[in-house]
Amino acid sequence: MNAPEPGFTLGPNSYGKSGIRLVHVDRATARHAIRDLTVHTALAGDLDATHYTGDNAGVLPTDTQKNTVYAFARDGVGAPEAFAERLARHFVDTTPSITHARVRVEEHPWTRIGDHSFARGDGGEIRTAEAAYDGGTAAVTAGVRDLLLLNTTDSEFSGFLADEYTTLPETDDRILATAVTATWAYATVPAAYDTAFDAARTALAAAFADTYSLSLQQTLYAVGERILKAVPEARDVRLSLPNRHHYLVDLAPFGLDNPGAVFQAGDLPYGLIEGTVRREAA
Numbered sequence: 611m612n613a614p615e616p617g618f619t620l621g622p623n624s625y626g627k628s629g630i631r632l633v634h635v636d637r638a639t640a641r642h643a644i645r646d647l648t649v650h651t652a653l654a655g656d657l658d659a660t661h662y663t664g665d666n667a668g669v670l671p672t673d674t675q676k677n678t679v680y681a682f683a684r685d686g687v688g689a690p691e692a693f694a695e696r697l698a699r700h701f702v703d704t705t706p707s708i709t710h711a712r713v714r715v716e717e718h719p720w721t722r723i724g725d726h727s728f729a730r731g732d733g734g735e736i737r738t739a740e741a742a743y744d745g746g747t748a749a750v751t752a753g754v755r756d757l758l759l760l761n762t763t764d765s766e767f768s769g770f771l772a773d774e775y776t777t778l779p780e781t782d783d784r785i786l787a788t789a790v791t792a793t794w795a796y797a798t799v800p801a802a803y804d805t806a807f808d809a810a811r812t813a814l815a816a817a818f819a820d821t822y823s824l825s826l827q828q829t830l831y832a833v834g835e836r837i838l839k840a841v842p843e844a845r846d847v848r849l850s851l852p853n854r855h856h857y858l859v860d861l862a863p864f865g866l867d868n869p870g871a872v873f874q875a876g877d878l879p880y881g882l883i884e885g886t887v888r889r890e891a892a
């Protein structure tokens with residue numbers, strides 16, 4: 611029955627609910643706590659039938675997946691990594707047709723300004739977590755996205771390769787700015803995901819701030835290494851660092867000098883520096 615026409619076959623596929631917005635309020639004490647999350651589920655398994663013939667007997671509706679996320683939040687979500695793993699395990703362990711689940715959780719951070727009051731900055735920094743589960747051990751990653759960082763000095767870029775198309779002047783002092791996407795994979799489960807996240811986040815920002823940078827590539831490596839030192843359970847760190855160029859504006863036409871004071875914040879194009887820093891086997 612559910613055979614495809616000769617000459618065609620179904621390739622890798624998954625389905626789930628994206629953008630499940632969930633805010634949990636913990637009212638255990640008068641000092642409330644909130645978790646503001648966006649959850650994405652993706653399931654895969656024995657789903658040939660629905661693709662070939664529309665037989666949905668093995669399809670757990672994406673609406674049900676969304677409902678499950680809300681129901682699981684009833685008694686608290688905890689760390690986003692743990693919430694992602696709890697959901698991923700549930701979908702695989704209770705649904706015969708589903709063999710793989712990938713649950714991504716984005717946490718939108720609020721800063722406390724009172725016992726039941728919170729403020730959100732406009733930086734848009736997001737904490738990310740993902741659990742992938744196939745019935746064995748869950749693979750858990752954590753990270754950040756859109757973490758905006760900027761150094762006003764201690765950044766140079768010179769000594770680079772020059773060919774007939776090179777016009778970039780060397781600089782011994784520039785603004786270094788980026789919007790960090792970082793993801794670290796856990797080889798073992800840390801004692802507390804929230805504590806491990808805080809350690810990684812602190813290490814990331816500190817490494818960016820106190821590394822005298824000769825290239826964004828060098829900064830990338832320094833950041834990755836610092837995260838691995840701060841979080842022993844992390845196996846590797848992937849970093850994606852857009853180079854948010856700041857161009858010194860030429861004020862000479864107005865009879866003014868510009869001693870590193872006035873910059874044009876660049877938009878497109880931008881450099882994109884990406885890499886993984888790994889822990890080497892001992």
Ligand SMILES: O=c1[nH]c(=O)c2[nH]c(=O)[nH]c2[nH]1
Pocket residue numbers: 767778824825826827853881
């Ligand atoms: O830190 C940098 N790395 C580069 O590879 C590069 N290329 C470029 O034009 N500017 C920069 N800056």
